[in-house]
Amino acid sequence: MSALDALAKSIGSNRIVRGKAITSVVGDPTLSREDERRFRKRLVRKALEALQTPVEEPTVFV
Amino acid sequence: MTTLRVVHYLNQFFAGIGAEDKADTPPGRREGALGPGRLLQQTLGERGRVVATVYCGDNHVSENVEALGDIVDLIADARPDIVITGPAFSAGRYGVACGEIAARVRERLNVVAVTAMHPENAAAELYRTKVYVVATSKSAAGMADALAAVARMALKLASGERLGSPVDEGYLPTGRRVFENAPRTAGERAIDMLLRKLRGERYMTEWAVPRYARVTPAAPLRDPSKATIALITTGGLVPRGNPDRLESGYATKWLRYSIKGLDELTPDRWQSVHGGFDTTLINLDPHRVVPLDAARELEREGIIGRLFDELLVTTGNTSVIPDIRRFAREMTQELKAAGVEGVILTST
Numbered sequence: 001m002s003a004l005d006a007l008a009k010s011i012g013s014n015r016i017v018r019g020k021a022i023t024s025v026v027g028d029p030t031l032s033r034e035d036e037r038r039f040r041k042r043l044v045r046k047a048l049e050a051l052q053t054p055v056e057e058p059t060v061f062v
Numbered sequence: 063m064t065t066l067r068v069v070h071y072l073n074q075f076f077a078g079i080g081a082e083d084k085a086d087t088p089p090g091r092r093e094g095a096l097g098p099g100r101l102l103q104q105t106l107g108e109r110g111r112v113v114a115t116v117y118c119g120d121n122h123v124s125e126n127v128e129a130l131g132d133i134v135d136l137i138a139d140a141r142p143d144i145v146i147t148g149p150a151f152s153a154g155r156y157g158v159a160c161g162e163i164a165a166r167v168r169e170r171l172n173v174v175a176v177t178a179m180h181p182e183n184a185a186a187e188l189y190r191t192k193v194y195v196v197a198t199s200k201s202a203a204g205m206a207d208a209l210a211a212v213a214r215m216a217l218k219l220a221s222g223e224r225l226g227s228p229v230d231e232g233y234l235p236t237g238r239r240v241f242e243n244a245p246r247t248a249g250e251r252a253i254d255m256l257l258r259k260l261r262g263e264r265y266m267t268e269w270a271v272p273r274y275a276r277v278t279p280a281a282p283l284r285d286p287s288k289a290t291i292a293l294i295t296t297g298g299l300v301p302r303g304n305p306d307r308l309e310s311g312y313a314t315k316w317l318r319y320s321i322k323g324l325d326e327l328t329p330d331r332w333q334s335v336h337g338g339f340d341t342t343l344i345n346l347d348p349h350r351v352v353p354l355d356a357a358r359e360l361e362r363e364g365i366i367g368r369l370f371d372e373l374l375v376t377t378g379n380t381s382v383i384p385d386i387r388r389f390a391r392e393m394t395q396e397l398k399a400a401g402v403e404g405v406i407l408t409s410t
Contacts, residue, residue: 002409014279027350041356
């Protein structure tokens with residue numbers, strides 16, 4: 001999971017989930033604490049989906 | 063003109079002692095040039111004389127730490143002005159020996175040291191910042207070209223002449239920045255390059271985009287609800303106070319911290335030591351770099367089978383690629399042995 005998904009792709013990471021920001025990869029400080037946790041949970045679920053998806057080459061899951 | 067004293071290092075094969083069956087040969091020295099050293103001598107002409115050849119078997123030098131010291135002693139005894147190691151081409155053990163010996167000689171004897179190998183030799187990445195590494199072909203078919211470049215560079219360095227750029231001289235970039243006054247601005251040069259590219263003409267980039275080895279994608283995880291999932295971060299998250307002194311950049315290690323039974327990463331106990339970005343937001347809430355709270359929730363809900371008991375951490379900042387490749391190898395080995403089937407790695 002990285003906010004620099006294009007960079008992750010260029011160096012050959014195979015399953016990439018785009019994060020929010022370099023300074024807050026799996027968070028969003030503009031949200032309330034509860035909403036931020038929900039947002040993070042969605043991102044982690046996205047990562048679990050990526051893990052379950054067959055890929056042939058570096059792939060970004062948005 | 064004084065004739066410079068050159069000492070040449072070779073492995074057992076190029077020294078003519080034997081192939082793999084002689085790879086245990088201990089360090090030794092002969093007077094004068096041996097094997098490719100004869101061609102080196104021709105290339106040096108009157109300006110340098112190969113006074114001695116020091117050799118060692120590929121296995122012996124890799125397996126005996128003290129062998130390196132002995133080799134440097136043998137080289138020192140021949141009182142060199144210049145030390146040439148290799149060329150090693152694509153040979154792995156030989157490449158490391160050539161790089162290490164050249165680096166030690168330069169450090170200990172303060173003489174000119176030049177080595178040579180193929181740019182994809184793993185040792186090239188390890189040593190190109192420590193010694194001059196001439197780029198060679200993959201195999202010894204390119205011996206003459208390699209030695210010509212080695213001899214030219216070594217003689218230049220020995221006479222105190224300034225070396226040209228890596229591209230002009232044929233060595234691998236050393237990572238040092240040399241300031242120059244360019245007659246035209248970067249913008250002008252970039253437009254010129256673009257126009258040449260559009261016209262299908264030849265152009266030379268000033269900064270090559272590095273290429274990385276492709277990794278075959280792992281097979282998909284069948285069922286996360288039955289799997290153990292590990293959390294890793296390159297965001298430099300460590301217990302507050304950084305007890306294990308994780309570096310903020312140029313990390314030389316990775317660390318593991320128990321998260322067994324832990325539901326949250328609180329800012330009073332965790333901090334990021336990453337030196338490559340502003341860590342304020344993470345230090346207010348460490349979950350912004352390691353999603354432990356969300357992952358625990360998913361574990362409780364049965365969506366994740368089990369979270370691995372350790373958080374694996376390093377700092378991904380100005381990283382040295384062979385080092386972080388080693389981290390990945392070590393982490394993978396340990397996680398596999400522990401039965402971990404999936405990893406969520408957060409990178410900043």
